[in-house]
Amino acid sequence: NAGVTQTPKFQVLKTGQSMTLQCAQDMNHEYMSWYRQDPGMGLRLIHYSVGAGITDQGEVPNGYNVSRSTTEDFPLRLLSAAPSQTSVYFCASSSPGMGNQPQHFGDGTRLSIL
Amino acid sequence: EDKVVQSPLSLVVHEGDTVTLNCSYEVTNFRSLLWYKQEKKAPTFLFMLTSSGIEKKSGRLSSILDKKELFSILNITATQTGDSAVYLCAPTSSNTGKLIFGQGTTLQVKP
Numbered sequence: 001n002a003g004v005t006q007t008p009k010f011q012v013l014k015t016g017q018s019m020t021l022q023c024a025q026d027m028n029h030e031y032m033s034w035y036r037q038d039p040g041m042g043l044r045l046i047h048y049s050v051g052a053g054i055t056d057q058g059e060v061p062n063g064y065n066v067s068r069s070t071t072e073d074f075p076l077r078l079l080s081a082a083p084s085q086t087s088v089y090f091c092a093s094s095s096p097g098m099g100n101q102p103q104h105f106g107d108g109t110r111l112s113i114l
Numbered sequence: 115e116d117k118v119v120q121s122p123l124s125l126v127v128h129e130g131d132t133v134t135l136n137c138s139y140e141v142t143n144f145r146s147l148l149w150y151k152q153e154k155k156a157p158t159f160l161f162m163l164t165s166s167g168i169e170k171k172s173g174r175l176s177s178i179l180d181k182k183e184l185f186s187i188l189n190i191t192a193t194q195t196g197d198s199a200v201y202l203c204a205p206t207s208s209n210t211g212k213l214i215f216g217q218g219t220t221l222q223v224k225p
């Protein structure tokens with residue numbers, strides 16, 4: 001059971017480059033989210049999705065795009081990378097239902113923008 | 115605007131001590147509150163609280179929620195060096211699955 005898989009684990013980009021962080025889950029979870037974590041801070045929500053075809057903005061959405069064409073995948077796109085986007089990115093998934101099950105997190109992607 | 119405040123931000127104790135971590139929140143359409151432990155990598159789930167006044171326990175860890183006063187506490191008794199980590203609380207909002215995280219409490223347990 002793979003759970004939530006994020007790729008790549010590490011990435012270095014130059015300012016202005018674009019890239020996509022991949023997130024896939026094999027638990028048939030409807031809810032998926034992207035967070036970023038900066039030193040000394042908790043996780044901040046970037047975008048989230050409550051199901052295929054449905055996405056919404058979180059607390060810090062600027063500079064990022066998402067799409068949810070399938071239940072399994074929720075990629076995060078950086079359109080034009082900026083040094084302020086240097087961070088650790090976590091993807092998470094969960095299933096609605098009784099008690100709203102806790103979110104499962106991927107291992108994270110450490111992204112550096114030079 | 116949703117808000118989560120954890121206190122203290124950092125804490126240094128010695129093995130065997132008992133610690134209490136605090137989390138206060140203001141969240142629209144509150145559904146539940148989750149506690150996570152984060153070491154080097156991704157947060158790992160500890161507790162999910164949905165009802166006031168019902169303590170959840172797992173070994174030396176316990177947690178309780180007060181939905182009237184909008185706070186939760188996480189207790190760790192007989193602390194060990196392996197408890198050293200960042201502890202995050204995160205209320206959830208109904209029907210979205212999104213978590214709103216506090217800054218976290220960094221706990222260091224010295225031998």
